[in-house]
Amino acid sequence: METGPIKQKLEQQWQDLSLQLRAIPINPLERKWATIALLIAALFIGIIMIDALVHGINAPSNVETIDSARLHLSEEFAEDNLGVQTDGSGLITVRMVAGRYSFFPKHIDVPAETPVTFRWVSLDVLHGVHIPMTNMSTMIVPGYVAQVTTTFPKPGDYPVLCNEYCGxxxxxxxxxxxxIAKEDWAAPVKSAIAGGPENE
Amino acid sequence: MNDAAVRKLALGHLWVAFGAFILACFMGEYQVLERSGLIDALESSSVYFASVSTHGVLMAFVLTTFFIMGFGYYIATTSLKQPLWNQPLAWGGFWVAVAGVVLAAIPLLTGNASVLYTFYPPIQAHVVFYIGATLLIVGSWVWCLIMIVMFSRWKQANPGQPVPLAMFATTANALLWLWTSAGVALEVLFQLIPLALGWIDSIDPGLARTLFAWTLHPIVYFWLIPAYTAFYVFVPKQAGGFLFSDEVARAAFIILVVFGLPIGFHHLYMDPEQAAGWKLLHGFGTFVVSLPTFVTGFTVIASLEIAGRLRGGKGLFGWIGSLPWTNSMVLAVILSLLMLIFGGFGGLVNASYAMNAMVHNTAWVPGHFHLIFAGTTVIMYFAVAYYLWPILLKKPLFSREMALVQLWTWFIGMTILTTPWHILGLLGQPRRISSVVYNNLLTLSWDPYELAMIVGGLVLLGSACLFIYNLAKTQLSPVQDGFVQEIEYAEPLHAVTSLPEYLNDFKLWNKVIAVLMFISFGVPILQFFFIDTFGSSAWGY
Structure with missing residues (x-):
């Protein structure tokens, strides 16, 4: 086989490197500390990996493109479709447009203790959005849809702030x-949104 | 003769760096004042954002780059005991970089480049701003070339000998910067300048952000490495002791360079244009690169302990008291490490993939990087300046007491400034706002912290003025006959006689970096050419 000599060469190089590594004098204290530091890093990485892979806690990363110049012509982000919607199975989706200088619609109601999926798009430049005290945070990059699913534990009125310089x-x-407390919240009726005044 | 010429070259660079620094300090204090809304007459978002953009460019690009170049030239000639290679070229690089700064300053100061130092396309600045920034980078590449040539020539002339640690670290930084600046160079040359000149109609902000993220993390190691160099090669000697380990110092620099590069996506955790797997990969690397900092902390503190015990310190902590606290280098390193502990803690929060969502782009972030850059890093720039000034000018420092007061006040001011800044972030205040106009009760809780920041900024501004005053007075003082001070590099506890090649050269590491960069950035960059993306046209601000 052709791979034989290459494998041998790699093994040789690895042995050389290991020998060289062992030749360096490292103080035992230093070795201990390096091990502790490695364990600290491993602990953090471990926690993050468990959160990401087991609990599914991920940053907004859907890599979904959209033409920001033609949002009004898109089906999903046409004005009538913005805001809170529930589908047949009760899943809540909020579609929001960011543009200088507001988020549209300007006011929305969502239930507490219920997963809500936000889909954010920009109609002009780079924006970011954060609802303080919550992890509803994402960059809104023109040309891309940013999707975040979160659950708000506490009822209340929160501001929705742009947190990226946009002009x-x-x-x-x-x-x-x-x-709104889960029991007091009612899903918006779709026909009420169409042409309604809520969108300001 | 040659020494005098190199000293002049180093001084020229350092003065440009500190000139930019003091100007930016005044802007910083104006910004905290404007932001607080305390004085109605100051309120102006156009002036504020022009100022923030200029402050960022001056501190992050001009102070750092010129300091690193000037420091590097002097390290290279003194540690290698070699004349400077190609002095006219070095001055050429200097003037190209200065021309770049002047070009960039014109649109910045006239409010025609209020795009912040991170550029933010598709918002567009005047094309002269991008050209100026490019020239500054090109000038710094000249420095990289000179460092690498001097390193290689010394190695050829001294086969098998260990390269002096100071030069090893400086060359590591030159290589790091070449790799680092490639990302932003691609963005500026292929996206921003063509768009600003109207050669192309639109650009993809997703690609632009990905390229900028390539640069955005390792650039902080470019700024940090001179501080770490001072930790290793000056501090032990100044404290009266020895460097704990020379080999481990080299390993720390290598890990910083190799793993500092392929991890930029922790700046894109909250971005929709990159997938979760890539972010996790970069997040993984981010924790790996915390190792050299852990190791550096250990080695520096161990070196200080050796010094403290040699000076008669006894007991578990007695050596701390017997350190020479009135030596500006020693005081600076103690304060620097204190700020590194807290700044490093904040950094681990930012790096934590999911937790980052709570603090992303809030006031927490500038709080963090002021602590770790303007605190940990810049305080060592001060210490290096105090140390080098008498050597470069052949005159004693105007006032050593003033230097100590300046270092303490910088530390105190930074504490008063950045603690409330972090808290504001946890209270949800976005960074990069020029005033608080949200009609919401939440903002009431922000007020006291904004007032505290004004005080912190004032203390810092006073401290910065003391720094410049001390350097200028030294420069202007009459020549003293017979005053001689030479640069002294710390000796390691155990002398290094021979080193394996991989701890004495970068050929292997360059290949490793190339592979890691391809793994980390190959697909994430190429994806933009394979998915249907929609460009953005240019926008004003």
Missing amino acids: LGHNHMWSNISV
Whole structure:
């Protein structure tokens, strides 16, 4: 086989490297500390991996493209379809558009203690959105749909803040979200949204 | 003769660095004042964002790059005991970089480049800003070339000999910077400049952000490595002791360079254009690169302990008291390590993939990087300046007491500034806002912290003025006959007589970096050419 000599060469190189590594004098204290540092790093990585792979806690990473210049012509982000919607099985999706200088619709109601999936798009430049005290946070990059699923534990009125510099009016870019106790929340009726005044 | 020429070259670079620094300090204090809303007359988002953009460029690009170049030239000639290779080229690089800074400054100061130092396409600055930034980088590449040539020539002339640690670290930084700056160079040359000139109609912000992330993490190691170099090669000697381990120091620099590069996606955790697997991979590397910092902390503290015990310190902690706290280098390293502990803790929070969502782009982030950059790193730039000034000028420092006061006040000011900044982030305040106009009760809880930041900024500004005053007074003082001070490099506890090649050269590591970069960035960059992306046209601000 052709791989024989290559394998031999690699093994030789590995042995050389190991020999060289062992030749360096490392103080036993230093060795202990390096081991402790390695264990600390391994612990953190372990926790993150368990969260990501077992509990499915991931940053928004859906790599889904959209033409930001033609949002109004897209089916999903046409004005009538923005805001809170529930599908047949009760899953809640919130579609939001970020544009200088607000988030649209400007006010939405969602239930507490219920998973809510947000889908954010930008109609112009780079934005970011964060609802303080929650992990509803994502960058909104023009050309991409940013999707985040989260559950709000506590009812209340929260601001929705743009947290990425988007121009001189960046400070003014914000909107509101009301998190309503689960039992008091009613799914919006689709026909009420179409053409309704809620979207300001 | 040649020594005088190199000293002039180093001083020229360092003065540009510190000139940029003091200007940016004044802007910083204006920014905390404007942001607090305390003085109505100051309120102006256009001035604020022009100032933030300039502050960022001056501190992150000008202070650092010029400091690193000037420091590097002096390290190379003194540690290798070699004349500078190609002095005209070095001055050429200097003037190219200065021209770049001046070009970039014009649109920045006139409010035509308020895109912050991280660029943020598709918002667009005047094309001159991008060209200026490019020239600054090109000038710094000249420095990289000179460092690498001097390193190689010394090795040829001294086969089998260990390269002095100071030069090993400096060359590591030159290589790191070549690899690091490639990402932003690609973004500027193929996306930002063509868009600003109208050669292309649109760019993909997702690709731009990916390329910038390539640069955005290792650039902080480019800034940090001179501070670590001072930790290893000056501090032990100044404290009156020895470097604990020379070999482990080299290993730390190598790990910083190799693993500092392929991990930039921790800046993109919250971005939709990269998939979770790549982010986790980069997150993994981010924790690996915390190792050299853990090791550096150990080695530096162990070196200090040796010094403290040699000076008669007894008991478990007695050696700390017997350290020469009135030596500016020793004081600076103690304060630097204190800030590194807290800044490092914040960094681990940021690096933690899911936890990052709570603090991403909040005030926590500038709080973190001011602590770790303006604190840990820049305080060592001060210490190096205090150490080098008498050597470069052949005059004693104007006031050693003033230097100590300056270092303490910098530490105190940084504590007062960054602690509330972190808290504001936890209270949900976004970074990069020029004033708080959200009509929401939450913002009431922000007020006291913003006021504290003004005080912190004032202390820092005062401290920065003391620093510049001390250096300028030294420079302007009359020449003292017979004043001689030479640069002294720390001796390791155990002299290094021979080293395996991989601890004395970068050929192997360059190959490792190439492989790691291909793994970490290959698919994430290529994906933009295989999926249907939609470009963005340019926007003003």
